[in-house]
Amino acid sequence: MGGLRGGIDLGGTKIQAVVVDEAGSVLSSVRRPTPKDRGPEGVAEAMADVLRDAAHDAGAETSGLVGVGVGSPGAVDEASGVVARATNVLPEWVGPYALAEELSRRLGAPTTIGNDVQVATDAEFQLGAGRHYRSLLGVFWGTGVGGGLVLDGRGWVGRGAAGEIGHMVYRRRGAHCPCGRRGCMEAYAGRGAMEAHARAMADRGVSTKLFKIMEQRGRTRLASAVWATALAERDRLATRLVDRAVKAIATTVASAVNLLDVEAVVIGGGMGVRLGAPYVERIEQAMQPHLFVSDRPPAVHLAALGDTGGAIGAALLVGASPAGAQVA
Amino acid sequence: MGGLRGGIDLGGTKIQAVVVDEAGSVLSSVRRPTPKDRGPEGVAEAMADVLRDAAHDAGAETSGLVGVGVGSPGAVDEASGVVARATNVLPEWVGPYALAEELSRRLGAPTTIGNDVQVATDAEFQLGAGRHYRSLLGVFWGTGVGGGLVLDGRGWVGRGAAGEIGHMVYRRRGAHCPCGRRGCMEAYAGRGAMEAHARAMADRGVSTKLFKIMEQRGRTRLASAVWATALAERDRLATRLVDRAVKAIATTVASAVNLLDVEAVVIGGGMGVRLGAPYVERIEQAMQPHLFVSDRPPAVHLAALGDTGGAIGAALLVGASPAGAQVA
Numbered sequence: 141m142g143g144l145r146g147g148i149d150l151g152g153t154k155i156q157a158v159v160v161d162e163a164g165s166v167l168s169s170v171r172r173p174t175p176k177d178r179g180p181e182g183v184a185e186a187m188a189d190v191l192r193d194a195a196h197d198a199g200a201e202t203s204g205l206v207g208v209g210v211g212s213p214g215a216v217d218e219a220s221g222v223v224a225r226a227t228n229v230l231p232e233w234v235g236p237y238a239l240a241e242e243l244s245r246r247l248g249a250p251t252t253i254g255n256d257v258q259v260a261t262d263a264e265f266q267l268g269a270g271r272h273y274r275s276l277l278g279v280f281w282g283t284g285v286g287g288g289l290v291l292d293g294r295g296w297v298g299r300g301a302a303g304e305i306g307h308m309v310y311r312r313r314g315a316h317c318p319c320g321r322r323g324c325m326e327a328y329a330g331r332g333a334m335e336a337h338a339r340a341m342a343d344r345g346v347s348t349k350l351f352k353i354m355e356q357r358g359r360t361r362l363a364s365a366v367w368a369t370a371l372a373e374r375d376r377l378a379t380r381l382v383d384r385a386v387k388a389i390a391t392t393v394a395s396a397v398n399l400l401d402v403e404a405v406v407i408g409g410g411m412g413v414r415l416g417a418p419y420v421e422r423i424e425q426a427m428q429p430h431l432f433v434s435d436r437p438p439a440v441h442l443a444a445l446g447d448t449g450g451a452i453g454a455a456l457l458v459g460a461s462p463a464g465a466q467v468a
Numbered sequence: 469m470g471g472l473r474g475g476i477d478l479g480g481t482k483i484q485a486v487v488v489d490e491a492g493s494v495l496s497s498v499r500r501p502t503p504k505d506r507g508p509e510g511v512a513e514a515m516a517d518v519l520r521d522a523a524h525d526a527g528a529e530t531s532g533l534v535g536v537g538v539g540s541p542g543a544v545d546e547a548s549g550v551v552a553r554a555t556n557v558l559p560e561w562v563g564p565y566a567l568a569e570e571l572s573r574r575l576g577a578p579t580t581i582g583n584d585v586q587v588a589t590d591a592e593f594q595l596g597a598g599r600h601y602r603s604l605l606g607v608f609w610g611t612g613v614g615g616g617l618v619l620d621g622r623g624w625v626g627r628g629a630a631g632e633i634g635h636m637v638y639r640r641r642g643a644h645c646p647c648g649r650r651g652c653m654e655a656y657a658g659r660g661a662m663e664a665h666a667r668a669m670a671d672r673g674v675s676t677k678l679f680k681i682m683e684q685r686g687r688t689r690l691a692s693a694v695w696a697t698a699l700a701e702r703d704r705l706a707t708r709l710v711d712r713a714v715k716a717i718a719t720t721v722a723s724a725v726n727l728l729d730v731e732a733v734v735i736g737g738g739m740g741v742r743l744g745a746p747y748v749e750r751i752e753q754a755m756q757p758h759l760f761v762s763d764r765p766p767a768v769h770l771a772a773l774g775d776t777g778g779a780i781g782a783a784l785l786v787g788a789s790p791a792g793a794q795v796a
Contacts, residue, residue, distance in 0.1 A: 275626065287727065291624060298603065298729025299764070307760040308723035312639075312715070321758065387640070392723075395636035399615065399724055401626025430649065432635040436627070 144200050146191050146208035146249065147455025149256060149448075150174070150183070152228040152283065157191040158451040159198040159205070164267050168197035169448055174229060180237040183229060188246040203248030209457030211256035211450045212239065215300070221253045228283070252457045256450055257303055260443075261288025262295050263453030264406045268444035273403040277396055278443075279305060280409035281389065282364070283332045284318065285325060291402070306330060308392045328388035331411055334381050335362040341377055348377035364414035371415070385411075386419065390426030398432045408443025417442050472528050474519050474536035474577065475783025477584060477776075478502070478511070480556040480611065485519040486779040487526040487533070492595050496525035497776055502557060508565040511557060516574035531576030537785030539584035539778045540567065543628070549581045556611070580785045584778055585631055588771075589616025590623050591781030592734045596772035601731040605724055606771075607633060608737035609717065610692070611660045612646065613653060619730070634658060636720045656716035659739055662709050663690040669705055676705035692742035699743070713739075714747065718754030726760045736771025745770050 143162035148155060156171045170193045175182045187210070188202075195202045202208070214226030214233065221240020226233040243251040261270075261278030270276040270290065278288035287305030289296040296302055306326035307319055314323030318332055327333050338350050353373075354366045370378035393405055407420050424440035431437050445452055471490035476483065484499045498521045503510045515538070516530075523530045530536070542554030542561065549568020554561040571579040589598075589606030598604040598618065606616035615633030617624040624630055634654035635647055642651030646660055655661050666678050681701075682694045698706035721733055735748050752768035759765050773780055 289727075291619060296619060296728070299731060300729065301761045302727065302729035304726040304729075304760045307726045309719050309758050310640075312719050312758075319760065321760075391637050391640050395720075395723065396727055398632040398635045399617075399630065399727065400624070401628065401630035401632075403627060430637050430640075430651075432632045432647065432649075433629045 144195075144198065144205050145455040145458040146195065146202065146205045146247070147451040147453070147457075148187050148191055148208065148210045149260075149450030149454055150187060150210060150212045150226075150229060151256070151450075152213070155183075155187050155190045156448060156451045157187070157194040158448055158455060159191075159194045159200065160452060160455045164452060164456060166448060166452065168194045169451070170194040170197065176230060180223075180226075180230065180233050180239070181242070183233075184237075184239060184242045184246065188243060191247060201248075205247070205249045207458035208243060208247055208249050208251045209259065209454035210239065210243065210251060210253045211259040211454040211457075212253050213256050216253050216255050217300075218252070218254055221251065223253060250458075254454065254457050255288075255297065255303075257286035258288045258295055258297055259453030259457060260408065260445075260450040261290060261303075261406070261453070262456055263445055263449045264408065264443055265290045266456060267452065268449060269406045269441035270404055273439070275400070275402040275404070277305070277393065277400065277402050277405045277438075278303075279389065279393060279405060279407045279412070281329065281331075281385075281407060281412040282409035284330045285389065286409070287396075289400070289402075291400070305392060305396055308395065310388050310392055325388045325392040329385035331362065331364065331367070334367075334385060338362060338377060338381060346377055349373055349375045350378055364410040367411065368414050382415070382419075386422050387426055390423045391430055393423065394427040394430035397427070397438050398430070401433070402438055404439040404441060406441050406443050408445075408449060410447075413443060413446050472523075472526065472533050473783040473786040474523065474530065474533045474575070475779040475781070475785075476515050476519055476536065476538045476571075477588075477778030477782055478515060478538060478540045478554075478557060479584070479778075480541070483511075483515050483518045484776060484779045485515070485522040486776055486783060487519075487522045487528065488780060488783045492780060492784060494776060494780065496522045497779070498522040498525065504558060508551075508554075508558065508561050508567070509570070511561075512565075512567060512570040512574070516571060519575060529576075533575070533577045535786035536571060536575055536577050536579045537587065537782035538567065538571065538579060538581045539587040539782040540581050541584050544581050544583050546580070546582060549579065551581060578786075582782065582785050583616075583625065583631075585614035586616045586623055586625055587781030587785060588736065588773075588778040589618060589631075589734070589781070590784055591773055591777045592736065592771055593618045593623075594784060595780065596777060597734045597769035598732055601767070603728070603730040603732070605633070605721065605728065605730050605733045605766075606631075607717065607721060607733060607735045607740070609657065609659075609713075609735060609740040610737035612658045613717065614737070615724075617728070617730075619728070633720060633724055636723065638716050638720055653716045653720040657713035659690065659692065659695070662695075662713060666690060666705060666709060674705055677701055677703045678706055692738040695739065696742050710743075710747075714750050715754055718751045719758055721751065722755040722758035725755070725766050726758070729761070730766055732767040732769060734769050734771050736773075736777060738775075741771060741774050
C-alpha cells in the first residue's frame with residue numbers, strides 16, 4: 141500500500157477523487173456533487189467521504205496513503221493549506237478556511253493543497269497531452285476559463301495568482317465579466333457568461349433550443365453536454381455563442397503565446413473536453429492570424445486526461461512538496 | 469584590464485557601445501548612427517569601430533577585453549552568433565549573417581549575441597529598476613514596443629521569441645501593425661505606428677505642431693523628443709495619440725500581469741525614457757481596472773539605466789554563457 145496517493149479535485153458542482161499508484165496510474169475514481177448547504181466544513185466532510193470511497197475501491201484505507209493532494213479554486217496558501225475566496229464552491233466561502241488541516245485530521249494522511257488549474261496543468265504536463273514538451277500553457281474552458289503554466293519543466297504561479305488567461309483583456313470596455321471587470325476573455329468564452337448571454341437573448345425573443353435541451357436533461361444550468369447537443373442540432377444561437385467563444389479563446393491564447401513562446405497549448409475543462417478535438421482544431425486555426433512567429437506555431441492539443449486530470453494532478457502534489465512528504 | 473567587458477546595442481538608428489568593469493559600472497560610452505549603405509558587413513564594421521572608441525576611452529584595447537556582448541534585433545541564434553531578419557537595422561538584412569564571428573575577428577575578443585530587448589531587461593533586473601525583484605516584465609516603448617521577461621531570477625525567452633508584448637492583440641481586426649497583422653498593441657503604441665497615424669491625420673487636415681517641431685529640430689522622423697515637445701506645448705493630436713498609446717500599453721501589460729503575476733514591470737525604450745516618470749505613472753494607473761488581483765498590483769518603474777541599458781545588458785552576456793567564457 142506504500143506507494144498509493146489520493147487526489148481530490150474540488151469544483152463548484154462536483155468533487156472528484158482518485159487514488160493513483162506511484163506511476164500516476166488511476167486505480168479508482170469517485171465523483172459526487174459538491175454539498176452547498178453546510179459551509180466549508182460540509183465541503184471538507186464530503187471531500188473526505190469521496191476520497192474514502194475511492195480508497196476503498198482501490199483496496200486501501202486513507203490512513204495508508206502516502207499522502208493526499210487537493211486541487212482547489214480560490215486563493216490557496218500552499219504552505220499553510222488554507223483556502224480563501226473559494227466563492228465558486230460556496231458563495232459564503234470568503235474568509236480563510238484551514239482545509240488541509242481538516243482533511244489531514246479526517247483522513248489520517250498528510251494533505252497538500254494546490255491551485256486547481258495549476259495541478260491540472262501539471263498533470264497534463266507529466267502524464268497527459270503535454271508530456272513531450274518542456275513548456276506549456278494549459279487552458280481550462282469551463283464555467284470560467286482558467287489557465288496554468290509550465291515553463292522549462294516547472295509550474296509557474298508567479299506570486300500565487302499566475303495563469304489567469306480568462307481575465308486577459310479581450311475587448312477593452314467590452315462585456316461585463318463575472319469577475320466584475322469588463323472585456324475579459326471569460327466574459328465571452330466562459331460557460332457561465334455564455335449562459336447569461338443566452339438567457340438574455342432568449343428573453344429578448346431569440347429562438348434557441350438550449351433551454352429545452354437543458355430541461356430534457358433535467359439540468360438547471362447550461363452544462364457542457366447541453367451546448368454540445370445544441371451544436372449537434374445546429375441551434376443558431378448556440379452556434380453563434382460558441383463561435384464567439386472560440387474567437388475569444390484563440391485571440392487571447394495567441395497573445396499569450398506571443399508573450400511566452402511556449403512549445404504547446406493544452407485545452408481542457410468541461411467545455412474543452414466535451415466539444416473535443418474538432419473545436420480544439422478550430423481554436424488552433426483561429427490563433428494563426430495573430431501569432432507573431434506564424435511559421436512556427438505551438439502544438440495545440442486536447443487535454444488527454446479528461447475530467448479526472450485535476451484529481452490526478454492533485455495526487456501528483458504528494459511528494460512534490462516538503463509538506464506532502466511527511467507522514468501525519 | 470582583466471575584468472573589462474564590452475557591450476554593443478545594435479539599433480535601427482544608432483549603435484551604442486559601452487565598456488563596463490566587473491561590477492557592471494560603465495567606464496565609457498560611445499554612440500554613433502547605424503550606417504545604412506554598406507549592408508550587414510558595413511554595420512559590423514561600424515559596430516567594431518564604435519566599441520574600439522569606447523575601449524580607447526576606457527584606456528583599453530578591444531583585444532584586452534574579457535569578451536564582448538551584443539544586443540541585436542531580428543532572429544538571433546545565440547549558440548552560433550548568427551543574426552537573421554534584422555530588417556529594422558537594414559531592410560535587406562533578411563538572411564543569416566554571422567555577426568559574432570565577424571565581430572570576434574575584428575575585435576580580437578570573443579563575442580556573444582543576445583536578443584536586444586532581453587539583454588536590456590536583464591540589465592534592469594541585475595543593475596537597474598528591477599534589481600529588488602525576482603520576476604519582471606520589461607517593456608521597451610520605442611519605434612516598436614518590445615518586451616522581456618525575467619522569471620524566478622532567469623531570463624525567459626521561450627523557443628527564442630518570447631516577450632513580444634507589442635504583438636499581443638489589443639483590438640481584434642483593429643489597426644494595421646507594421647508587422648503585417650492587425651490590432652497588435654504596437655499598432656497603437658509604437659512610435660512608428662504613431663507617426664504614420666499622425667501623418668495620415670495631418671494629411672487629412674488635422675492641425676498639429678508635430679511636423680513643425682520635427683523640422684525645427686532637423687529631424688526626418690517623429691523622434692521621442694519631438695513627441696515630448698509637442699506634449700509640452702499641449703498639441704492636441706500629439707496628446708490624443710499618446711493617450712491612446714498609454715491605454716494600449718496599460719491594457720496589454722495588465723493582461724500580461726494577469727497571466728504571469730510578476731512582481732514588477734519596468735518601462736524603458738526611447739519613448740518611455742523620454743516621457744519619463746509621469747507617463748509611467750499614467751500607465752500604472754490605467755492598468756489598475758484590468759488587474760485581476762487588483763489589491764496587489766505589481767510595482768511599476770521607469771527603467772533606471774536609460775538609453776544605455778541595452779549596451780550594459782549586452783556586456784552582461786559576457787561570462788553568462790559558455791561561449792562568452794572562452795577567449796578567442
